[in-house]
Amino acid sequence: MNYRKFGNVVNEISALGFGAMRLPVEDNHINEKEAIKMIRHAIDAGVNYVDTAYPYHQGESEIVVGKALKDGYREKTYLATKCPVWEINKEEDFERLLDEQLDKLQVEKIDFYLLHALDKDRFENKIKKFNLIKHMEEAREAGKISYIGFSFHDELPVFKEIIDYYENWDFCQIQFNYINTDYQAGLEGLKYAYEKGIGVIIMEPLLGGKLANPYENVASVLSKEKSPVEWALDYIWNHKEVALLLSGMSTMEQVEQNLLYASRSSVGMLSEENIAMLKKAKEVFDTKALVRCTKCEYCLPCPAGINIPEVFEVYNKSAVLGEEKAKELYEELEIKASECMSCRHCEGECPQHIIISEVMKDVSEALQTA
Ligand code: SF4
Ligand code: SF4
CATH class of the missing domain: 3.20.20.100 (NADP-dependent oxidoreductase domain)
Known part of the structure; x- marks a missing residue:
């Protein structure tokens, strides 16, 4: 050492x-x-x-x-x-x-x-x-x-x-x-x-x-x-x-x-x-990072059951793997970004000061297929 x-x-x-x-x-x-x-x-x-x-x-x-x-x-x-x-x-x-x-x-x-x-x-x-x-x-x-x-x-x-x-x-x-x-x-x-x-x-x-x-x-x-x-x-x-x-x-x-x-x-x-x-x-x-999430999980649990860092990880991957692949990964998520109720409970906990409820809307728009 x-x-x-x-x-x-x-x-x-x-x-x-x-x-x-x-x-x-x-x-x-x-x-x-x-x-x-x-x-x-x-x-x-x-x-x-x-x-x-x-x-x-x-x-x-x-x-x-x-x-x-x-x-x-x-x-x-x-x-x-x-x-x-x-x-x-x-x-x-x-x-x-x-x-x-x-x-x-x-x-x-x-x-x-x-x-x-x-x-x-x-x-x-x-x-x-x-x-x-x-x-x-x-x-x-x-x-x-x-x-x-x-x-x-x-x-x-x-x-x-x-x-x-x-x-x-x-x-x-x-x-x-x-x-x-x-x-x-x-x-x-x-x-x-x-x-x-x-x-x-x-x-x-x-x-x-x-x-x-x-x-x-x-x-x-x-x-x-x-x-x-x-x-x-x-x-x-x-x-x-x-x-x-x-x-x-x-x-x-x-x-x-x-x-x-x-x-x-x-x-x-x-x-x-x-x-x-x-x-x-x-x-x-x-040039590729969309959300600065560090997966610390301070924002969890979300009352809607969304695994926030997991959703953001898939979103970040869309900039690298391409939209099609990211959409496939997103489909596999049990609870999607669209379930976000904008209660904002999570936001006060996030050390990266991510406006989570807003990013959830972006994710949903970019990756939701149905
Ligand atoms: S704002 Fe959305 S993601 Fe954050 S705790 Fe509320 S429902 Fe969950
Ligand atoms: S608190 Fe912020 S940085 Fe930590 S996992 Fe949640 S969204 Fe990511």
Whole structure:
């Protein structure tokens, strides 16, 4: 494993962090045995950052991570989880939720505690309104957490505003990959935080898996010297401003693959040509992507039963596979986009700020045959 400096808080953090949002699933529940095996294997190989959150796997992720960190594993890794700020409707909710999380994780202390998925609305109506920074500091004084941070999904000016709002952020977590260089916080946000000494964690390095199996025309731009996954991860590790990247691993094979890539990683590892190639791949991608869905599933369940990310995946494929093929795939979907009632329950949950009800109309128009 390669270790990197993490802002001003930790000198040696593993280049790869274990994200527990896409653990293996069986019968709609986490396959505990396999998930624990994967997490422990990663730690045995040197991973020292495990990241979960209150809503992951409908609340099961924190419990399974807690079990994985038994038997001496807690001492070998930093543990991160996130405060579900959307659940906070009065100041006392903060401590109640934190205590519930400590209980589910079966730990005395969380090392890295993040205010989850901040955007302008949550920043104004949750963080400021309910004094959540003060509550984070109190939790630290009480020994329940060690480091204070936030994860972010909104535009760059909002990111800068949040960074500048509080002098003592230890770290933050942003979406970044070779496609999202100028989206949300992006490259400019990464550098902005780094220059202020704030450690930056990268999420969505593979854009919800899209960069693992890129569209054919994107794949054709990438040199065969490395796999599409390795190119995507190396792009991130190449930046000195990045502390670590999180990968939401679902199989032992992915764990092994990521461990290998992390062991080969370093700052400045890519040549000028490599960077130009990835820039070209982004240009091709940008002309083809219809919806920026990362398949995080925060929007589910939909009251109409629509599997929103699945519908969007088929829609995105229409730009690559052609309309006829996409229509065939669309026909196979059990519940179609046309069932959308425009209730908009899903939209407030979407970290990519997709106007889902509007896109459902576009999908229905483009792909519905009958
Ligand atoms: S707006 Fe449409 S897709 Fe979203 S939750 Fe409502 S019915 Fe489902
Ligand atoms: S539509 Fe938004 S919330 Fe739903 S899976 Fe895609 S990115 Fe996530």
